[in-house]
Amino acid sequence: MKKLMKIILQFIKKIKIGDLLTIFIFIVLTGYLASILWNFPQGEYLKIQMGKQVIGSFSLNQNVIKIIEGPIGKTEVIIDSGKVRISKSPCTKKYCLHQGWINKLNQTIVCVPNQISISIIGARTDYDSLNY
Amino acid sequence: MHYNKLILILIFFLTGCYQNETMQKKDYIFGTIVEVTIYGETEDNATHAIDLVFNEFHRLHRYLHPWEKSIVQDINQSIKNQEIYTTQDEEIFSIIKHNQELELKTHGYFNPAIGKLIQAWGFHADQFATDRPNSSLIDNLQRNLPHMSEINLHNGYIGSKNKNIQLDLGGYAKGYALDQAKKILRENNINNALINIGGNILALGLHGDRHWVVGIQNPRKPSPIASIILKPGWSIGTSGDYQRYFIVDNQRYSHLIDPNTGYPANNSQSATILFPPTESSGTLSDVYSKPLFIAPERLKYSLAKELGIDFYMIVMADGKISISSSMLNLIKWHEKIDENNITVH
Numbered sequence: 001m002k003k004l005m006k007i008i009l010q011f012i013k014k015i016k017i018g019d020l021l022t023i024f025i026f027i028v029l030t031g032y033l034a035s036i037l038w039n040f041p042q043g044e045y046l047k048i049q050m051g052k053q054v055i056g057s058f059s060l061n062q063n064v065i066k067i068i069e070g071p072i073g074k075t076e077v078i079i080d081s082g083k084v085r086i087s088k089s090p091c092t093k094k095y096c097l098h099q100g101w102i103n104k105l106n107q108t109i110v111c112v113p114n115q116i117s118i119s120i121i122g123a124r125t126d127y128d129s130l131n132y
Numbered sequence: 133m134h135y136n137k138l139i140l141i142l143i144f145f146l147t148g149c150y151q152n153e154t155m156q157k158k159d160y161i162f163g164t165i166v167e168v169t170i171y172g173e174t175e176d177n178a179t180h181a182i183d184l185v186f187n188e189f190h191r192l193h194r195y196l197h198p199w200e201k202s203i204v205q206d207i208n209q210s211i212k213n214q215e216i217y218t219t220q221d222e223e224i225f226s227i228i229k230h231n232q233e234l235e236l237k238t239h240g241y242f243n244p245a246i247g248k249l250i251q252a253w254g255f256h257a258d259q260f261a262t263d264r265p266n267s268s269l270i271d272n273l274q275r276n277l278p279h280m281s282e283i284n285l286h287n288g289y290i291g292s293k294n295k296n297i298q299l300d301l302g303g304y305a306k307g308y309a310l311d312q313a314k315k316i317l318r319e320n321n322i323n324n325a326l327i328n329i330g331g332n333i334l335a336l337g338l339h340g341d342r343h344w345v346v347g348i349q350n351p352r353k354p355s356p357i358a359s360i361i362l363k364p365g366w367s368i369g370t371s372g373d374y375q376r377y378f379i380v381d382n383q384r385y386s387h388l389i390d391p392n393t394g395y396p397a398n399n400s401q402s403a404t405i406l407f408p409p410t411e412s413s414g415t416l417s418d419v420y421s422k423p424l425f426i427a428p429e430r431l432k433y434s435l436a437k438e439l440g441i442d443f444y445m446i447v448m449a450d451g452k453i454s455i456s457s458s459m460l461n462l463i464k465w466h467e468k469i470d471e472n473n474i475t476v477h
Contacts, residue, residue: 051160092262093378099354106347107355112375115160127359128339129167131368131404132331132349132375 044105044122046084048077051115060084060103060120070114077118090114153340157182161189162306164330164375168313171324171339181320185313185327192309196227198247198300199256207290208247208298211283216291225285230412231304232280234419237439241423243391245278247298253396255376255387256300264380274394307418310334310367314414326362327414332369334414335362349374350467351401351447358445358463365409369417371425372402390426397426399449405436406443406459429454433477 048055050070058066058079065087066077073090083103086096091113099109108119108130155178156169168185170178196204203224210217231244247256252269254261278297283290301308306329313327314334324337326344335344343363347356351374362368373386373396390397403425407417420439424446427435436444436456443459454475455463 049158052158052165054158102354104355107353109354117165127345127347127356128169129326129328129333129344130331130347130349130356131328131333131370132372 044120046077046079047119047121049117049119057121068116070111070116072114075111075114075116084118084120085109086111086116086118089116155179155182157186159186159189161186161193162309162330164306165328166330167326167328169326169328170317170322171326171337173322173324177320177322181317181322181325184316184320188312188316189309189329192305192312196301196305196308198302199251204299204301210290211292211297212295214293214295216289218288219290220288224290227301227304227308228280228283228285228290228299230415231301232283234304235280238420238423239435240279240391241426241435242303242419243277243280244299244301244304245280245283245297246273246389246391247300248278248296249273249389249391249394250300250302250387251298253385253387253389254378261378262380264385270394274391277391277394303422304415304419306330306332307369307412307415310414310418311412331375332367332414332418333362334367334417335364337364347466348404348445348463349402352451356466357447358465358467360406360459360463362406365413367407367413367417368404369407369419369421370402370404371421373398373425374401388422388425399429400425401447401449401451403432403446404444405441406462407441436477 044060045057046060047057048066048068050068055068060079060082062079063081064079066079068075068077074088075086075090076088078085078087083101085101086099086109089096089111091111096109096111102109102120105120105122108117110117154169154171155173155175156167158165158167166189168182170182195202198204203221207217235243249270250256252265252273254265276296278294282294282297283292309329310327310332314336317325317336322336324339327334333346338344343361345359345361346368347359348370350357351372360368371388373384373388376387378385384398385396388397389395403421405417405421405424407413410416420441423435423439424432424441424444429448432446443456443462445453445455445459445463447453452473452475453469454477456477460476
C-alpha cells in the first residue's frame with residue numbers, strides 16, 4: 001500500500017503542465033463526444049428530402065434549425081431534442097406548419113408546394129414503401 | 133500473421149457494406165413523388181432498368197398532362213373547337229377506349245371527361261385554389277355532364293359533338309404508368325421490384341425471402357395506420373381526401389369530385405384497394421379506388437362486389453373503418469383500433 005502511494009507521489013511530481021493539459025483536453029473531449037453521441041445508436045434520425053434529392057439524415061438528439069431551399073423558397077425545420085416540426089414555409093396553405101411536432105418512427109410531414117418531405121426514420125423501418 | 137488480422141478486419145467491414153441488396157431511385161413526376169426499388173440485382177442491371185422506367189414516366193407525364201401541352205390537351209382543344217383530331221398514335225386510342233369501358237363499369241363514378249369540373253374546383257394547378265367556385269358554375273357544369281361514350285374513335289380520328297368534354301386522365305395515368313413500368317422491368321429481366329407512384333404501389337416478385345410490405349397512411353395523421361404484404365404482382369391504390377384538397381369555413385374540399393353532384397365527395401376519408409395480378413392491375417388499383425371513395429355508403433359494397441374488388445378498406449368521414457374480411461386477414465394494424473369502429477364485410 002505504501003509502495004503504491006509512493007509510485008503515485010512520484011508520478012504526480014513528474015507531471016508537467018503539458019501533461020495536465022493533455023489530460024484536461026482528453027476529459028473534456030470524452031465528455032463532449034459522449035454528450036452528443038451517447039444516444040445515437042438507439043435514437044432515431046430525421047430524413048429530409050427535396051423532391052428526388054435526399055438532403056440528409058440528422059440525429060434527433062440535438063437542437064438545430066435546418067433551412068432547405070425548395071422551388072418556391074426556404075422551408076425551416078426545427079429539430080428539438082427528439083421532436084421535429086416545420087417552423088417556416090413559403091407555401092400558401094401552411095398545412096405543413098399545422099401538422100405540428102412529430103417524434104415517432106415513420107411520421108412524415110410533406111410540403112407538396114415546396115417539394116419538401118421530412119420523415120423520422122430508425123435504423124430499420126417495418127415496411128418497404130408507403131401507400132397514401 | 134499480421135496480414136491475417138488485416139484480412140479479418142477487411143472481411144468484417146466488407147460484410148457491413150454488402151447490406152445494399154436493394155437499389156432505389158426517387159423523382160418528382162406526375163405532380164407527386166415516384167419511387168422505384170429493385171431487389172437483388174447487380175448495380176448495372178438495376179440502374180439500366182430504373183433509367184428506362186423513369187424515362188417512360190417522364191414521357192407519360194408529358195403525353196397525358198391534363199393542363200400543359202400534351203396530346204390530351206390537343207384533343208381537348210379540337211373538341212372545344214368542334215374539329216376532328218387526326219392521329220396515327222394507337223396508344224391514345226387504346227387509352228381512351230379503356231377509359232370509356234371503365235366509366236361504364238363504374239356506373240360513371242369514374243368519369244375522366246369531367247376536366248371542366250375539376251378545373252372549376254381549382255385542381256388544375258400546382259397550387260390548389262383557396263376558395264370555392266361559384267355554385268351556379270358548378271351546377272351548370274354538372275347539369276351538362278359529359279360522358280366518355282360521347283367521344284367517337286374511328287380509324288385515326290378522334291372527335292365529339294359534345295363541347296363540354298374535357299379529358300382529364302389524372303385518375304388513370306399513375307396506374308397506367310405502373311403497368312408500363314411492370315412491362316419494362318419484366319422485359320429487362322428484373323423480377324423483384326416495388327414501384328410507388330404517388331402512393332399507388334405495384335410489387336414484382338419478392339424482397340429476398342419475404343414479401344414486399346407497404347404501409348397504409350392514416351388519412352388524418354402523418355403516420356401509417358397499418359401495413360400489408362403485397363404478394364408478387366399485386367398492387368395497392370388509395371383514394372384519399374388528404375393530399376389534394378383545400379379547406380374553406382372548416383369544410384374540406386378534396387379533388388375527388390362526385391360526377392352525380394358536381395361537388396367533392398365527402399362521405400369518406402380514404403378508400404384503399406388491393407388488386408391481384410392481371411395485365412392492367414396497376415391501372416385498376418388506381419381507377420377502382422375512386423368509385424369506392426365517391427359512391428354513397430349504401431352502394432360502396434355492392435359496387436366493390438360488382439367490380440371484383442375482394443380486398444378493400446374504407447375509412448369513413450367519421451373515422452370508422454369498413455373493411456372486407458379478406459383484407460382484414462392480411463392487414464397488420466400499427467395503431468390500436470377500437471373494435472366498435474370496425475365493420476367487416
